[in-house]
Amino acid sequence: MQLTVKLVGPLSRFLPSGSEGGITKVDAEAGLTVSDLMKKLGLPEDIKCMISINDDLVPIGERQSRTLSDSDSVKIIPPLKGG
Structure with a gap:
């Protein structure tokens, strides 16, 4: 199966070289x-981030059990800061 993965901000350093716009395609097993x-x-493993699949937020407690499907769009976003 193939996933579209977007890593936002400083997390984009974990993308494979050649990725553009913070987005990459990932081939993965079912x-x-x-x-x-x-x-x-x-x-x-201890990174602080928010993760969504097809724009639905995945609670931290479901990360180990939530399975991905072909063509899913996954966004991984660092904590937001502001004031």
Whole structure:
């Protein structure tokens, strides 16, 4: 299956070289979880971020059990700061 993955801001450093606009296509095996995808991208396990699949937010507690499907669009966003 193929996923579209967007890493926002400083997280884009984890994208493969040649990725443009913070977006890459990822070929993955069926049954891949959000947590598995994070490992595949080389993201640290303890990284603080928000993740959405097809614009639906994935709670932290569901990352290890939520499986991805072909053509899913995954966004990984660092914590937002402001004041």
